[in-house]
Amino acid sequence: MNVPKPPKKTFSRAQKIKKIAAAFETILQALGIDLTNPSVRDTPLRIAKMYVEELFRGLTQAFPRITTVKDDFYQKRQGMILVRNITLHSTCEHHFVPMVGVVHIAYLSNGEVLGLSKLNRIVDFYARRPQLQERLTTEIAEKIASLLNTEHVAVLVQAQHFCVMTRGVQDRSSDTITHYFLGRFQDDPELHREFLESALHHPQPHL
């Protein structure tokens, strides 16, 4: 039997901050931290604001207004449009610690292009919430395909996870690569390889 799910509760921004701050106070108390210490007194509220307004703002903000630009030269252009090393700041949904890295995005224009900074905004929108790297990669690729009306998109995410770096195996040198290829980036081995080579064979920025 299908039991209907109760409607999702939504809270105002102020309610969210209040609830999270109260919950964090409980966490700090359970850890035995003295909340009368002036240095940590405001920590619950500080964390609550950081969650709602910064780290997880992608959960509440509207998708950024992104308009595409007509691309008169797309039939003459050889190859892909590729933007590399877009900064990624996200949070691992399993451990609630940062995952940071870079995103490389390529697409074949179908008559429309995006302003280059718009790709950063798309990455940021999906990154600013508790995430899984695999899901993030797919969400970015599918959004770009639908905004640009093209089936040909490649996204590669290269990230370091603080849950791997600072706990568990405590490995600070490994990173994780996930990619998602659509259309010709999947079917055309030449284009596939060209993307991977251009995205990966270059000096990596310092994370």
Ligand SMILES: [Zn+2]
């Ligand atoms: Zn994790």
